[in-house]
Amino acid sequence: MPLSDALGVTENEGVLITGIRRRTGNLNYGLVNYWINYAMNTLYGEADYGFSLGGEGPSLRLSVNDADQRSVGEDLIPGSPFATYQMSTRVVASYCGFVLTGAASQVGDDAPLLKPFGSSASFASMMVSSFTRAGEHGYLASLSYDLSQVGLNGLKVHVGWGRGTDAIDAETGAAMPDRDELDLRLEYEPSGTLLEGLQAKVEYIDVRTGAVPPAELTDKLKQFRTIVNYKMPLR
Numbered sequence: 001m002p003l004s005d006a007l008g009v010t011e012n013e014g015v016l017i018t019g020i021r022r023r024t025g026n027l028n029y030g031l032v033n034y035w036i037n038y039a040m041n042t043l044y045g046e047a048d049y050g051f052s053l054g055g056e057g058p059s060l061r062l063s064v065n066d067a068d069q070r071s072v073g074e075d076l077i078p079g080s081p082f083a084t085y086q087m088s089t090r091v092v093a094s095y096c097g098f099v100l101t102g103a104a105s106q107v108g109d110d111a112p113l114l115k116p117f118g119s120s121a122s123f124a125s126m127m128v129s130s131f132t133r134a135g136e137h138g139y140l141a142s143l144s145y146d147l148s149q150v151g152l153n154g155l156k157v158h159v160g161w162g163r164g165t166d167a168i169d170a171e172t173g174a175a176m177p178d179r180d181e182l183d184l185r186l187e188y189e190p191s192g193t194l195l196e197g198l199q200a201k202v203e204y205i206d207v208r209t210g211a212v213p214p215a216e217l218t219d220k221l222k223q224f225r226t227i228v229n230y231k232m233p234l235r
Helices: 003-007
Strands: 015-024 027-036 040-052 059-071 083-095 098-107 137-146 155-165 179-188 198-209 219-230
Touching: none
Parallel strands: none
Antiparallel strands: 015 027, 027 040, 040 059, 059 083, 083 098, 098 137, 137 155, 155 179, 179 198, 198 219
């Protein structure tokens, strides 16, 4: 199956991927380009800088990325021509097993960001919501804790909240409803025991999409997920 099928393109087109990545001290940055002939081009860049506040103190990580996406060539994708982007920033602070993350993103007004081959690279993406609608502003705040710090080997808890606002219908300019998501996750991945290699997750997701006046109904989605993996040694 050609990769272009995921974009609704009937012609048999593949994807050409080129990129570069470099790490210099605490700075990590890179650029990658995805070209689908006669259909779409996506250029993605990211920079990430991490540093410690000294000694046993907390560490910080600052990140920024941007995805520029547009139709190219014969504009084979339905809805072409179009051009859009999604830019996001992130701050991560970690200390004594706690990791606090804050992120924000913005999408261009001309079109939503397409992600036919996977999830969005936005730092504000949640388990379900990627906040990729046209004009959408996304916000994320999350906190995780490694319970190994208190003797519970391999156990981690995570809570995250995200919100998407100001999205519009790219064709009509009409406002679209805001969206909220709550993510809860419990992870277990022990090390140094007979259970080493086990990876287990239990997740709860609550997504609520509001209504645009004069409508009064809201849309709700709740999910429970259980994921269990085991890495088997081959020797």
